Amino acid sequence: MTYDVIVIGGGPAGLSGAVALGRALRKVLVVDAGSPRNAPAEGIHNYLTHDGISPARFHAAGRAEVERYGGDLIEATVTSAARDGDLLTVTLADGRTIAARRLLVTTGLTDELPRVPGLRERWGREVVHCPYCHGYEARGRAIGVLGSSPLSLHQALMWRQWSDDVTLFLHDAPAPDAEQAEQFAARGISVVPGKVAEAVVEDDRLTGVRLSDGTVVPREVLVVAPRLTANAEPLPSLGLTATENDFGTAVVAEPSGRTEVPGVWVAGNVTDQMAQVISSAAAGLHVAAQLNMDLIMDDTARAVAGLAAAGR
Ligand SMILES: Cc1cc2nc3c(=O)[nH]c(=O)nc-3n(C[C@H](O)[C@H](O)[C@H](O)COP(=O)(O)OP(=O)(O)OC[C@H]3O[C@@H](n4cnc5c(N)ncnc54)[C@H](O)[C@@H]3O)c2cc1C
Numbered sequence: 001m002t003y004d005v006i007v008i009g010g011g012p013a014g015l016s017g018a019v020a021l022g023r024a025l026r027k028v029l030v031v032d033a034g035s036p037r038n039a040p041a042e043g044i045h046n047y048l049t050h051d052g053i054s055p056a057r058f059h060a061a062g063r064a065e066v067e068r069y070g071g072d073l074i075e076a077t078v079t080s081a082a083r084d085g086d087l088l089t090v091t092l093a094d095g096r097t098i099a100a101r102r103l104l105v106t107t108g109l110t111d112e113l114p115r116v117p118g119l120r121e122r123w124g125r126e127v128v129h130c131p132y133c134h135g136y137e138a139r140g141r142a143i144g145v146l147g148s149s150p151l152s153l154h155q156a157l158m159w160r161q162w163s164d165d166v167t168l169f170l171h172d173a174p175a176p177d178a179e180q181a182e183q184f185a186a187r188g189i190s191v192v193p194g195k196v197a198e199a200v201v202e203d204d205r206l207t208g209v210r211l212s213d214g215t216v217v218p219r220e221v222l223v224v225a226p227r228l229t230a231n232a233e234p235l236p237s238l239g240l241t242a243t244e245n246d247f248g249t250a251v252v253a254e255p256s257g258r259t260e261v262p263g264v265w266v267a268g269n270v271t272d273q274m275a276q277v278i279s280s281a282a283a284g285l286h287v288a289a290q291l292n293m294d295l296i297m298d299d300t301a302r303a304v305a306g307l308a309a310a311g312r
Pocket residue numbers: 008009010011012013014031032033034035036037038039040041043044045046047076077078079106107108109111123124125130132133134231233234267268269270275276277278280
């Protein structure tokens with residue numbers, strides 16, 4: 001079986017793209033490793049009409065919509081991809097190889113957390129990164145910001161919108177300059193110099209931050225700035241790599257989602273690190289439409305060539 005499109009990654013970008021391609025009467029396969037980025041979160045916010053839906057329910061509904069339009073789904077990891085004449089093939093971790101005319105890569109990204117004990121345990125619960133995902137639930141609480149770069153100073157000012165109890169732990173961040181120090185003083189943001197030794201977790205909850213001198217500062221929420229690295233494992237075998245940027249790595253593409261490798265398209269967090277669930281889903285639809293037009297032009301060129309050959 002040769003598919004029109006294999007979608008690698010079944011998060012909001014991939015599922016939305018697969019639904020659009022199914023509705024365009026394309027034969028589509030979604031291969032998904034089953035580890036969406038937001039899996040640790042209780043609910044998805046800022047997705048109009050689906051506020052608070054659990055990631056598991058959201059993905060199950062998305063997969064059902066793909067199937068409703070004839071799409072196939074496999075739970076597996078794509079380890080590599082290759083060109084085979086006019087086709088592209090993907091190889092799964094179990095060794096299976098599947099062919100398609102085009103690939104839509106929607107593999108998302110990995111949040112690499114600062115190396116501080118306790119963060120991973122509470123990631124997506126009280127250890128958070130995105131105010132639009134978690135800020136409302138953290139409103140009015142004792143918030144800490146773990147400094148890892150100059151961005152952390154910006155995060156401290158931002159999270160002040162949701163609570164008047166914000167402490168910036170400098171850790172690996174530079175000390176505020178005079179202007180920033182004045183801004184923090186004006187907004188009542190405390191700045192704690194020195195290293196953080198661990199996030200204190202008791203009874204399955206974050207309760208504070210332990211400094212390297214042993215002092216514990218009680219905190220209910222800890223904001224971090226993960227390094228955002230593209231899940232690009234299958235791509236180097238096609239000659240496509242993720243590019244370094246200020247936030248981590250991402251696969252560079254045209255606004256249409258077309259990459260520099262013919263036949264390979266990308267959407268969602270793998271190429272746009274700031275995309276939320278709703279914007280990843282929108283990108284999946286947008287790129288699927290561009291990709292479908294590319295297939296229409298390919299179908300048309302083949303039909304014209306066939307007509308010419310028949311007339312000869
Ligand atoms: C803790 C947390 C909470 C969040 N809360 C919100 C929120 O409330 N609202 C919001 O809008 N956004 C939220 N986000 C952001 C949201 O998770 C992303 O915007 C969204 O997941 C991006 O969708 P995507 O389809 O690009 O990638 P993903 O959702 O990460 O999906 C990628 C899929 O590809 C699969 N995959 C990866 N590599 C392979 C491979 N080689 N082969 C096969 N499959 C592969 C993965 O297993 C995964 O299922 C949150 C993020 C985090 C970390």
